Amino acid sequence: MSMLIRKFLVGLLCTLCLLGAGCAVTEKKSAADKVELQVAAAASLTDVLQEFAAAYEAEHPQVKLVFNFGSSGALQQAIENGGQADVFFSAAAGQMVRLEQAGLLLAGSRRDLLENELVLIVPRNDTSAPADFAQLADKGVPQVALGEPRSVPVGQYAEEVLRNLDLWEQVKDKAVFGTDVRQVLAWVESGNAGCGIVYATDAAHSDKVQVAAKAPAGSHKPIVYPAAVLQESRHKQEAQAFLAYLAQRQDIFTRYGFDVK
Structure with missing residues (x-):
């Protein structure tokens, strides 16, 4: 093998190694840049929000949705006690009002999205x-x-x-x-x-x-589901974008039997 060919092959090998290293760095950076949105949501939203997660993550691959489902009251108390969350989606207005009064909601982010029976x-x-x-x-x-x-x-x-x-x-x-x-x-x-x-x-x-x-008509106050971004969220922009998406995709909510606002 001539010296010229040997130098060419060595150079090509070095170039491929650098390209491979560059791709690895890019993939690592992309994974590190992925935003995890923590969503505290009422247990009655479990199934519909899991479908939302699949649809939203397919359209927004830079975002991963992580849900904490439970009773709205328990979730409210956890947030008041310093629990981490970006979005709160309640099955009643009372819990949201208490967080709002405590200054724990991002001003202007609340949306009343759904009703139930x-x-x-x-x-x-x-x-x-x-x-x-x-x-x-x-x-x-x-x-x-x-x-x-x-x-x-x-x-x-x-x-x-x-x-x-x-x-x-x-x-x-x-x-x-x-x-x-x-x-x-x-x-x-x-x-x-x-x-x-x-x-x-x-x-x-x-x-x-x-x-x-x-339940007979008028026997209880309207069952309203409000959602809001939390003031302590580290991803306020992404959280607001997710709430906007929830408001836009009314078709998913209605398929699960919710009335949309």
């Missing part, structure tokens, strides 16, 4: 289950699954309905209280509770329960 559910094909809210007071109904009213919005709405129907005093002593709406749903699905009160969207999610009745 409250329903009484029973195990599918259970002919002995109560057929309406009035029957919850019957002695033949041993347990009623509810969200914990002190911290779970669906429990607060349920208590409001039962008080307005003059049923609370008869029902409260046989109520079993869940930590969020999905626990209430799971108890009725498994038959551990013969009935429960959940959101219409959660009932629609399950093939193991059926809706016995809807």
Whole structure:
């Protein structure tokens, strides 16, 4: 092999190594630059937001959505105690108002995005289950699954309905209280509770329960889902862009049974 060819091959090899190193640096930098948005969201939003994540990340590959699902009250308290989040998506206005009053929301970022309904559910094909809210007071109904009213919005709405129907005093002593709406749903699905009160969207999610009745009109305040960027977010611009996307993709919410604002 001539000296000229040898020099050419050595030079080519060095160039390829440099290009490979450059690509590795670029890939490493790209991964490091990816933004993780922490979203604290009501448990009743679990399924719909997971679909949103797939759609949003496909269109915005520089963003990864990380969800913390739970009761809105527990999430609110975690945020108040310094828990990290970029976005809060609540199943009720009260929790959002308290964070706003505490100065923990980015001014002007709140959006009221959705509405929901409250329903009484029973195990599918259970002919002995109560057929309406009035029957919850019957002695033949041993347990009623509810969200914990002190911290779970669906429990607060349920208590409001039962008080307005003059049923609370008869029902409260046989109520079993869940930590969020999905626990209430799971108890009725498994038959551990013969009935429960959940959101219409959660009932629609399950093939193991059926809706016995809807809460009567005017028996509770409107179920509104607000979302906002948190003041302590390190990614305010990306968080606001995500909220704007949620507002634009109403089709996904309606497919899961939510009413859009």
